[in-house]
Amino acid sequence: MYRVTDQPTSAGCRTRRYPSDTTNAEWALLQPLLPTPASETAAGGRPEKHHRRAIMDALRYVTDNGIKWRALPSDFPPWQTVHGFFTRWGKAGVFDKIRDRLREKIRVTAGRNPAPSAAVIDSQSVKAAETVSRPSRGYDGGKKIDGRKRHIATDSQGLLLVVLVTAANNQDRTAARLLLAALHAVQHGVTWVWADGGYTSKALVDWAKETLRLTLHIVKKIAGQTSFVILPRRWVVERTFSWITQARRNVRDYERLTDHSAAFINLSTITMMTRRLTREKQARTT
Template structure:
């Protein structure tokens, strides 16, 4: 009997221009690139300097890390892209507990937000724009929650008839993520807007104009944003008499971002016990989108 090696991917697909495979040596500290979600060499050149220094290289000191950072990042991207359980992480990655530990620590330290912001700045500069945006678009998306999501952080969205969580995001005019906030689905957009706009103002002081859909219509909210945050909240309403789907200016930008985010299967449904972990996976999927855009030939 002749045994053939098991392939976890289609060679034709893996060698396509969309997912170029760069074979890496499988010596100590390295693993061969075999999944579409794995980082390419060009992507890793962008990501490696943005990761926090290992504890052994800081003044506080610590033990050297057993597993290479690139394998950890590849594992996180695998979970986000395929939506697999932590315990089902393939054996060629570091142990799932190790990967989950990095995910938890980096989420708490805001590492994913920092990487997202640095990459977004580079894309804006590459497009001939200022790295700091002056306008934003906000919207929300309700998604079903798995049984792992506890009652304190879930709710029922009567309008969408969804029991789960709601994602509130702000993007620039290119659709690149600026701020993400995850709440229970029963929180109204007008109520969550104060939290979202406050976080947006704290992170991006130059933003003075924000577009939103009709769900944010509130004279009190518009006045609060103007007087407290010095932001003009512009409600982009539907066209009078509209009965079918029409792409509306500005609103389609943030709706397209939701489409990008949910291409990662982990984000199709909310599985995270903590809302901040749900936001972390949204940031990871956006980071993957931006690194691929920056390294695209």
């Protein structure tokens, strides 16, 4: 059950009843990071009918439980409204912005520089549902998976920096150029990147060094390794994939658009970081 302090504090905001709902402390982190409502801008617009906290709770519910949009419980705003916010905010980069600000807060709390200087990259193939169109899906022969592939870059703590979703038949070495370019565009301070053996390519290493001024370091398996062994740096990004797939919407890819797949990955990490920040804050005050 939710504590009394986790009940809504403003008119029109629904009662908290699901594990995925925001607490007051989490909402205090998220609200300032959302875009200004159109009705409050110079351009003007209609006032929003539904409280934004209810919208965010609905998005977290879909992410955490993996339900169909039309199956959204009736105590949330209409699914069409929630999906509309999901689409608009995703296209405007709102989820990217929230993810980045929360990551910076966690890094500062840990005594680190807000902007990382090193990153870890990896990929994960996941099965795709029948709703995923053929042009955006493929077969990963190595993993024997028909679906999509998630390419991510994290900082040294495993906090998400960049996510790219492609068809599963895209080789890591090929997608790495797009991933590293996207990473360099938003994180100019990153100069060192760790990767696993799937990225082994002199051409890729040289390209990263000459074009992006990035040192791509391949963390290879231990000689003679035949069973699972935790390798330095590589385990960080593998743990991030575990965090991402704790949200049921991310266990399989259901999205028609790869941008929507990336948005749900961002939403799952946003929930993880708000919980981490508010838990740490509570620990410091008790």
